[in-house]
Amino acid sequence: MSKNYFESEWRARFEYFAHSNSADHLVSGWSEFGLKRRLEIFSGLFKNGIIPTKVVTLDIGCGPGTYVRFLGGLECRVTGIDYSLPSLHRAVAADSQVVGRYANGEVYHLPFRDESFDLVVCMGVLQVLQNPEGALDEILRVLRPGGHVVIDFLNAWEVIAKVRRRWELLRGQPERLRTYTQGQVQSWFVERGIGQKKFVGVYLAPASFPWAIRIIRNAWIIRMFEVIPGLSFFCAHAFIMVAQKTIPSARFSSYDDES
Numbered sequence: 601m602s603k604n605y606f607e608s609e610w611r612a613r614f615e616y617f618a619h620s621n622s623a624d625h626l627v628s629g630w631s632e633f634g635l636k637r638r639l640e641i642f643s644g645l646f647k648n649g650i651i652p653t654k655v656v657t658l659d660i661g662c663g664p665g666t667y668v669r670f671l672g673g674l675e676c677r678v679t680g681i682d683y684s685l686p687s688l689h690r691a692v693a694a695d696s697q698v699v700g701r702y703a704n705g706e707v708y709h710l711p712f713r714d715e716s717f718d719l720v721v722c723m724g725v726l727q728v729l730q731n732p733e734g735a736l737d738e739i740l741r742v743l744r745p746g747g748h749v750v751i752d753f754l755n756a757w758e759v760i761a762k763v764r765r766r767w768e769l770l771r772g773q774p775e776r777l778r779t780y781t782q783g784q785v786q787s788w789f790v791e792r793g794i795g796q797k798k799f800v801g802v803y804l805a806p807a808s809f810p811w812a813i814r815i816i817r818n819a820w821i822i823r824m825f826e827v828i829p830g831l832s833f834f835c836a837h838a839f840i841m842v843a844q845k846t847i848p849s850a851r852f853s854s855y856d857d858e859s
Contacts, residue, residue, distance in 0.1 A: 604689060605744060606774075610728040611683055613665060618664070627664040627690050634837075636802050638723060638752065639666065641800050641840055645676060649844055650798055651748050655718035658742065660707050661725040665691030672699020676719070681705050707735040715744040722751045723840075727777040733788055745847040749794070752802070752840045754779040757833045774857035782839055794843045801826065801836035 618627050623802045625635040645651045662680030664687060671678040678699065682688050683706040691702055705711050707725060709720040722737050726732045732753075739749060755761060756779035782799065789796055826832055 614684040615686045624664045624666045650853040658717045660722040663687045668700035714744045716742050718747045726753045749843045755836045756781045796843045798842040800840045801832045802838040804837040
């Protein structure tokens with residue numbers, strides 16, 4: 601599947617979602633629990649002091665503006681950007697307090713100057729990209745030294761994901777969503793000299809099994825996933841990663857340079 605076909609198919613899907621739905625999770629293409637769980641984890645990053653509030657923020661792939669409105673409530677000066685105009689229309693309509701600004705554009709060519717933001721949020725984007733490393737380079741371009749990135753990705757090692765992909769292969773179907781391993785994503789940041797601060801697993805259950813959703817919401821169950829070695833690699837539906845752009849060391853002149 602070519603890059604243009606894969607990404608244009610997803611662009612068309614998001615436009616269809618926004619035209620056909622009003623609820624945030626449906627516009628974004630998530631289940632209701634999936635979006636709620638991600639937002640809970642995202643909120644915890646601020647509550648635990650991992651990310652500062654009241655900073656200049658960019659939300660890439662903002663969709664209906666869920667995270668823009670949340671960040672605005674934390675007194676962040678936030679801009680949401682999305683390539684889907686129907687999704688942006690939904691975001692503007694939902695932002696009754698006008699806490700955010702919105703722009704049309706895509707992650708490979710962000711219409712902002714270098715080092716414009718203290719925080720860049722990129723949720724639900726990597727799985728629909730053909731060139732995630734190209735997107736990461738652009739994200740880091742607009743991020744200020746010392747700034748934070750919050751990015752999520754679907755887990756390639758999740759049992760359900762592996763079964764789904766094998767079924768697609770057996771039926772001769774192309775990969776519908778891009779999945780990545782934790783090590784793969786870590787390597788992208790290491791290669792670019794970006795420090796990683798935290799990985800959080802996103803544990804979900806099929807929406808058709810409400811009893812399983814109740815179980816997986818239990819704090820003890822989530823704790824079990826996190827503490828038993830290797831369990832998160834196979835059970836996490838996705839991971840949310842926090843990384844920080846290194847502040848360049850100050851350059852001091854030597855006596856020899858001044859002589």
